[in-house]
Amino acid sequence: MERITIKERDDWKSQAEALGFNFHTMYGEPYWDESACYRFSLRQIEDDIEDPTGEIEQLCFQVVARAVESEEIMAKLAIPEFYWDYVRASWLNQDRNLYGRLDLSYSGTGPAKLLEYNADTPTALYESAAFQWLWLEQALEREIIPAGCDQFNSIHERMVEAFANFGIAGCLHLASCKGSDEDEGTVRYVEECAVQAGLETAFLHIEDIGIDPNGHFTDLDDMGIATLFKLYPWEWMMTDEFGKSIPESGVTFIEPAWKAVLSNKALLPLLWEMFEGHPNLLPAYFADDPRIAELEGGYVRKPIFSREGANVEMVRPGEPSLSVDGPYGAEGSIIQALQPLPTFEGNHTVIGSWLVASQPSGVCIREDDSPITKDSSRFLPHVIYG
Amino acid sequence: MKRSRSLKLALMSASVLTLTACDNSEDVAIFETLEQCVNQDGFSREACEANMQSAKQEHVRVAPKYTSAADCEADFGPEQCETAPQQTTSGGSVFMPLMMGYMMGNMLAGPSRVATQPLYRSKDNPGNFRTADNQKVSGKTGLSKAPSSATKPPTAKTRTVRRNGFGSTAARSAGRVRSFGG
Numbered sequence: 001m002e003r004i005t006i007k008e009r010d011d012w013k014s015q016a017e018a019l020g021f022n023f024h025t026m027y028g029e030p031y032w033d034e035s036a037c038y039r040f041s042l043r044q045i046e047d048d049i050e051d052p053t054g055e056i057e058q059l060c061f062q063v064v065a066r067a068v069e070s071e072e073i074m075a076k077l078a079i080p081e082f083y084w085d086y087v088r089a090s091w092l093n094q095d096r097n098l099y100g101r102l103d104l105s106y107s108g109t110g111p112a113k114l115l116e117y118n119a120d121t122p123t124a125l126y127e128s129a130a131f132q133w134l135w136l137e138q139a140l141e142r143e144i145i146p147a148g149c150d151q152f153n154s155i156h157e158r159m160v161e162a163f164a165n166f167g168i169a170g171c172l173h174l175a176s177c178k179g180s181d182e183d184e185g186t187v188r189y190v191e192e193c194a195v196q197a198g199l200e201t202a203f204l205h206i207e208d209i210g211i212d213p214n215g216h217f218t219d220l221d222d223m224g225i226a227t228l229f230k231l232y233p234w235e236w237m238m239t240d241e242f243g244k245s246i247p248e249s250g251v252t253f254i255e256p257a258w259k260a261v262l263s264n265k266a267l268l269p270l271l272w273e274m275f276e277g278h279p280n281l282l283p284a285y286f287a288d289d290p291r292i293a294e295l296e297g298g299y300v301r302k303p304i305f306s307r308e309g310a311n312v313e314m315v316r317p318g319e320p321s322l323s324v325d326g327p328y329g330a331e332g333s334i335i336q337a338l339q340p341l342p343t344f345e346g347n348h349t350v351i352g353s354w355l356v357a358s359q360p361s362g363v364c365i366r367e368d369d370s371p372i373t374k375d376s377s378r379f380l381p382h383v384i385y386g
Numbered sequence: 387m388k389r390s391r392s393l394k395l396a397l398m399s400a401s402v403l404t405l406t407a408c409d410n411s412e413d414v415a416i417f418e419t420l421e422q423c424v425n426q427d428g429f430s431r432e433a434c435e436a437n438m439q440s441a442k443q444e445h446v447r448v449a450p451k452y453t454s455a456a457d458c459e460a461d462f463g464p465e466q467c468e469t470a471p472q473q474t475t476s477g478g479s480v481f482m483p484l485m486m487g488y489m490m491g492n493m494l495a496g497p498s499r500v501a502t503q504p505l506y507r508s509k510d511n512p513g514n515f516r517t518a519d520n521q522k523v524s525g526k527t528g529l530s531k532a533p534s535s536a537t538k539p540p541t542a543k544t545r546t547v548r549r550n551g552f553g554s555t556a557a558r559s560a561g562r563v564r565s566f567g568g
Contacts, residue, residue: 045388123567133393150388157390169538170519177556182565200520207553210546224541231567232552242551307567327558362389375565384388 001044001108003344003380005036007144009135021131023182026376032127033378034135037145038349038365040108041386045152045363048112052280053102053353053360056114059278063270064091064261076286077266078304078331080238086247087257095256098162098190098229099125100263101364102353103373104280107342111279112351114271115339116302120255120263121231123182126189127379128354128364129155135381149383152363156193158356163197165357168227168252172199173219175206176231187231194229206232215245227252234260235305235331265302265334283337298338304331309374314338324372340371348373411531412500413492414523416515422527428494437502441488445504446471448518448540449482458483463509487515489537492529500532501539518542 009015012034016024024032040049067073068088079087101122106112133153139145163172174191176183191201202219209225210218217225228251230237237243238260246253261267268284275281285291292299298316306312310326316338341348347367354362366377417423423434452458453474458467462483470480486507491500505515505523514525521536556566 042388118567121567123565129390130393133390136389153389155390156393167535169535170521170541177553177566180565183567186567205553206556207550209552210549211551212544213547214544216544218544218546222543222546224544226541232556233566236555236566237552239555240552241554245551307565 001041001106002039003036003347003349004039006034006139008034009138009142009144012135015134016131019131020185020188021126023185026182029376030378032131033367033380036345036380037139038344038380038382039385040152040382042150042384044108045384048106049104049351049353049363050152050360052104052112053355056102056117056280057355057358057360059271059275059281060117060119060262060267063267063274064258066274067261067270068092068258073270076270077261077264078235079260082244083238083247083257083260087260090253090257091261095252095258096162096166096254097256097259097358098166098254098356099159100255100259100355101125102355104351104353105339105341106351112353113282113339114268114280115282115336115350116265117262117267118352120259121233121307122352122354123186123231124352124364124366124379125155125186125354128352128362129153129159130189132364132379132381136383139381145383146385149385151381151383153361155354155356155362158359158361159190159193160197162357163194163199166254168194168199170200170226171223172201172227172229173225174201174203174229174231175209178205178207183231187229190229190231206230209242211242211245215248217242217245217249217251225249225251227254229254233263233305233307235264265304265306268302268336269334282339285335287333287335289335292335295335295337300336300338301333302336303333309372312372314372316340322370322372324374341373350377412534412537413495413529414489414500414532414537415492415529416487416489416505416524416527418487418527423490426528430493433493437490438488440502441490441504442485444502444518444540445482445485448542449485449504449506450518450520451543452481453478455479455481457481459509461508461510462506463512466507466509487527489515489517489523489532491537494529499534500537503540 068091074084100119102117103115104112136151172194174187176187194201204219212218269286272284301313303311309324313323315321341350348371349367350373352364365380365382368377420438423429424431458481467481467483470482472480483506485504487505489505490502514522517536518540523532523536524530
C-alpha cells in the first residue's frame, strides 16, 4: 500500500459538474482529490480487506441475532423500548439490507482493524462507485497510471443487482433531508441504480413525507409509500413525531430497522464481548467498564450516535487529548482502544470498505489532516497494481 | 477484474428495461368479462363474480386519478376515461381510466398470492394490460404468468392529513453538519 502523486485530469471538475457531482469541493476545500492515488496489491485487497469485511459482516449478524433477543442489550443500544419488537421482527423476517461501509484502519501490513460500521446511512457512495470508477477508466486511457491497473469497485454493478433482487412492488420512494447537497446527491445516485434495475422511483425530502388517516405514509402526490429508501438515521426516525406510526405503516424500509443495531457505536463493545481477540477487532467497552484502565496505548471515546467524527475524543499517552465538537453524545459513549490511522506523507488515511447486500464490493480512501477523520476529509481514488 | 464491467452514468429510460430473470412469477387469470371467467375450465361462476366485484371496488380506490379529463385521455386514449366518485378538496371533478379487465389468481394452481385487481390499457402500450401501479402483465385474457411484483395489492391514492413528522431531529442537530449520513 502506497500513496503515489499523479497528474490530475485537466477536465475532471467539468465532468464532475456535468454528472451532478457538485460537492467535489466544499467550503472552498477540495473533497475529491486526484492529485494522488493509493496503490494496493491484489493480495492486500483480497486477503486483508475483502475477506475480513465479509467475515466482520457475519460477526455483526451474530450480534444482531443476540441483541434482538435481549432487552438489556436493546437498552444499551439506546433503542427506545417502543421499537424493540419492531426491530426484532425486521430481523426475524430477514428484511433485506442494501448497503453499508466499514471504516478500517489499515497500513498495508498486519490485520485491518474495524473502527466503526456505517450500516444505516453511509455517504461517499457516488464518489466510490461511479466517479472513482470513471477516474480509473480515464486515467488508464490517458496513461496517467500504468496499463493493467484495476480497482476494487463493483459497487455499482452490485447495487443494480441488489435492487433487481429486492422484490420491490410498485414505486420505490427515496428520501433525504432538506439542506444537504451531499445527502441528496447520494440518494439521487441510489435512485439511478434502482432505475437501472428496472424500478419505478420517486424522490422526496424526508420532511415532506405525509401521513394519511390510517397511519400510512404518503408522498407529495398523496400516493401511499410502500417501499422507502431513507438516507436518514433510524435513531432519528424513532424520535421524530411520525416514528410511532412506523410499525403499523406497512412500509418496507431500506435500510431495514435491524440496521439500528449495527449503525450504533455500542456495536463495538458488543463485538468485542462476543469475539474478544479477533484479529480485525479492537478492544472496546461501554463507558462504565473498569477494563478501560487497562488500555495503556490510549483510547478513543465515541458517542453511541455520532457521524463524521463529531464529538469524538482521542486520549493519547504522553500527548494532549484531541476532540471534535458536535451535537451528539446525549445517549452515552463507548471506549475503543486507540489504533492511530496510518499516515502517508502527513495524511491520516482511513479505508472505507463497502458492502452491498452484505457482499464486500469495493473500497474508498479518505484522508484527513487530523488523526480524527471528519467531514473535512478528502476522497482519493485507488488502484490495484502488482 | 475487481471492478464493475460497465457503468451507465446517464439515466436510462424505464421503457427499455425488461423484468429481471430473478423475479418470481405467479399464476394468474385475466378476464375482460364475467363470461370469459365463467367459461374458463375450473372457474366457478360464484368465484368469478366475487372477484370481478372486488376488482371493481378496487378500481375506484386505486385507479390512477387525474384532475382533468384531457390529462387522463393523454395517458389512456380518447374516451377511455370516466369520472371518478372522488372529488378534489376544492370540489372539482376527478377522472380515471376505464377498467378494461381484471386479474385474479389461477384457481387451478392452488392457494393464490395474487391480489385481485383491476387492469387498464394505456395509450402508449394498448397491447398489454397494466395494473394500477403501471406494471405490465399479459396482453391476452385467460391463464398466464405475471411477475410477483405485479400481483401485489396496488398502492392507492390517499389523503394526507399531516406532513413534517420526520426530520425534526436533523433540524435540531444541524448547524455545521454537512451530511446527516456519514
